[in-house]
Amino acid sequence: MEKLNDRWLRLIGIPLISIVSNFIFFQPDNDAHHISRWLALGVSLIECSLIWESARIGIIKARQYYPKLSQTTQRLCVQIGWFTLTTVIQRIGIVYFYDVTQFWGYPMSTRAYWLNTLIPFLFTIPLATIYEARYLYKQWWTTYYEAEKLKKEALQSQLDSLKAQINPHFLFNSLSTLSSLVSENPRQAERFIEELAMVYRYVLQTNEQLLTTLDSELQFIRAYFHLLQMRFGRSVELDIAVEKECYALYIPPLTLQLLVENAVKHNVALPAKPLLIQIRTDETNRLLVRNTVRKKHSMIPSNRTGLANIIAKYRLMGHPDVTIVQTDDLFQVTIPLLPESRYDHSHH
Structure with missing residues (x-):
């Protein structure tokens, strides 16, 4: 299978999502608890990298098992299942760690569990769409080119x-x-x-x-x-x-x-x-x-x-x-x- 060529997407996407998500969803709580913005941003960067890299593994595996244009539905089902499972497990595990250790200086509320688990989906879904759209276009072009060549x-x-x-x-x-x-x-x-x-x-x-x-x-x-x-x-x-x-x-x-x-x-x-x-x-x-x-x-x-x-x-x-x-x-x-x-x- 062809290598997933997304180096620039990751180099730009991971820091951008880290900054945006941290600023919109977590900055008010962090400021209220006097948490360093650099610390919050560094942690956000690590969390975002984990989610992105986990998602990439799912994308690669789905393409290995269902590479064809005609197998798009199966490929999407595998990716959705993978994203949901890994994101939920990762986020609950990380928030539980923060809760037990009181990493941020306070215990995590039930709202914090829900918020930290659901927010990543706001970014993984558009990202998965970008990956799949690029892949489908390439598949379509390859299929079209081969059909024209055969013709x-x-x-x-x-x-x-x-x-x-x-x-x-x-x-x-x-x-x-x-x-x-x-x-x-x-x-x-x-x-x-x-x-x-x-x-x-x-x-x-x-x-x-x-x-x-x-x-x-x-x-x-x-x-x-x-x-x-x-x-x-x-x-x-x-x-x-x-x-x-x-x-x-x-x-x-x-x-x-x-x-x-x-x-x-x-x-x-x-x-x-x-x-x-x-x-x-x-x-x-x-x-x-x-x-x-x-x-x-x-x-x-x-x-x-x-x-x-x-x-x-x-x-x-x-x-x-x-x-x-x-x-x-x-x-x-x-x-x-x-x-x-x-x-x-x-x-x-």
């Missing part, structure tokens, strides 16, 4: 899990494309492998990052789109119109690749009716990725990780405002572009 670790774990899904997913689809090209056009397949190597280098470099610049992502998506055009030719078209000031903003890596891949996977692409994919920005620094909709009759089996991946990433970063609009002839995903200052985009 952050859980979010990081989920993000890492989402990142891990991208590599195999992307590689599988790229190899499927390459498999088709090898039989259809071997020379094209060679070019495809070169482009794929360049694209995959970007995947490996950025997959360890939480965010990357929109500029980098657009350069990548242009290279990635060349791979698609090797497969589909004029059946797919890409139109990028992004405001220059948005290039320095941030986006989760491979977001555009997942959206483009999603569009190609689920729609018919023909030379006469090409699949058009548009990437735009609006006045609120959001990225709009839209494509024409012509659903395939025989749908390719999909594990739906692409779009869900993007939504999950933004949700985990505290940005759940990824919006999807779908009509009969248009599918649009709107995603926020993020300022660097709000996020640590390096992987920890």
